[in-house]
Ligand code: FES
């Protein structure tokens with residue numbers, strides 16, 4: 106079987122996998138990185154949202170061969186040691202999570218948005234496509250606005 110090397114959360118890893126194995130399974134099953142969640146497997150729910158080279162991507166529809174040589178960040182790699190990322194801090198302040206299942210993906214989508222758009226409008230926030238079965242959208246919006254403040258201060 107071929108092997109693929111890439112960086113995850115600052116660490117270089119190598120996995121042994123068929124080229125078309127979804128990167129989500131390389132992360133979760135081969136590397137034990139379970140922050141990115143499986144919801145649909147077809148790029149609809151966005152529960153698996155992580156970053157590749159600093160941009161949001163959905164590893165459930167990205168073959169492992171495509172991430173070779175690239176830099177992947179999952180929710181596990183967002184904090185700086187014990188210091189939470191401002192988006193994580195804002196999430197706690199606003200008590201966003203309900204069941205929690207979609208939340209790693211929501212946070213990674215929010216970080217990607219704020220990187221591109223430091224002061225997003227409601228419409229820009231609402232354009233995030235991550236699905237939440239618990240309906241936390243209002244608190245997600247409040248938390249993104251709070252994170253934007255924290256990141257400016
Ligand atoms: S699991 Fe639904 S978009 Fe990846």
Ligand code: FES
Pocket residue numbers: 202203204205206207208236237238239240241
């Ligand atoms: S918090 Fe339950 S699915 Fe979003």
